[in-house]
Amino acid sequence: MAIEAFADPxxxxxxxxxxxxxxxxxxxxxVSRHPHSTTDDIYTVVRAELGAISRQAVYDALASxxxxxxxxxxxPAGSAARYETRVGDNHHHLICRxxxxxxxxxxxxxxxxxxxxxxxxxxxxxxAEVTYWGICPECAAATSSPSNTDDQHRRRTPExxxxxxxxST
Numbered sequence: 621m622a623i624e625a626f627a628d629p630x631x632x633x634x635x636x637x638x639x640x641x642x643x644x645x646x647x648x649x650x651v652s653r654h655p656h657s658t659t660d661d662i663y664t665v666v667r668a669e670l671g672a673i674s675r676q677a678v679y680d681a682l683a684s685x686x687x688x689x690x691x692x693x694x695x696p697a698g699s700a701a702r703y704e705t706r707v708g709d710n711h712h713h714l715i716c717r718x719x720x721x722x723x724x725x726x727x728x729x730x731x732x733x734x735x736x737x738x739x740x741x742x743x744x745x746x747x748a749e750v751t752y753w754g755i756c757p758e759c760a761a762a763t764s765s766p767s768n769t770d771d772q773h774r775r776r777t778p779e780x781x782x783x784x785x786x787x788s789t
Contacts (some may be wrong), residue, residue, distance in 0.1 A: 636688040646670050647681040648705070651691055655704040656713075656722035662703065696722070696751050712750040718759030725752060 629648055630640045638644065643666070650665040651657060657665075663678045682703060685691040689708070695701045696715050702722065712725045737745070755763070 632690065636690060638684055638688060638690075641681075642670060643673060643677050644681045644685065646673075647678060647685065648690070651685075651703045652705050655706070655724075656694070656702045658700040658702055660700070694749075710747055712752065714752040714754065716756035716759055717753055718755050718763070721756050721758075725750075 629645055633640045633644060646666045646669050647662060649669070650662045654661060654665060659675075659679060659682060662682065663673075663675050666678055667673050682691065682693070686693045686703070691703050691705060692707045693701050693703055694713060696713065699715075699720070704724075706724060710727050712727065713722050714725050715722050
């Protein structure tokens, strides 16, 4: 759910027992406008909006908002944590190995959780996390362009190595 969908972000914070602060409101706006952003990306946006703010204040706001399930934190393999406002459903993500672009993908099949293990070990399962990896159309087009160098479009695996077995780029 995007922040614009929240009728009253201040009331939302109070409803979850959080103090309303300029930092939290700015972090909510940043994540809403830039879903799947890293902490560094969010810090840059919030700092541009508020001026002076510490990186720690952004970390603290993200932690509070995530703990209260106002934001969702995802951490794809080999990537920094990312944040989004879409919470409360069991959606998944599709990530480009070339540029890191991340998009939401609705549940693959049925009700949440969409994956049912053969043995749930008596757990009460409420979420399944699936990450699809591939190449977005822009990276695919750039890779096939003869004017681009090989190094500019080296595809990365979730482990941070190229698909040719080389070290991290």
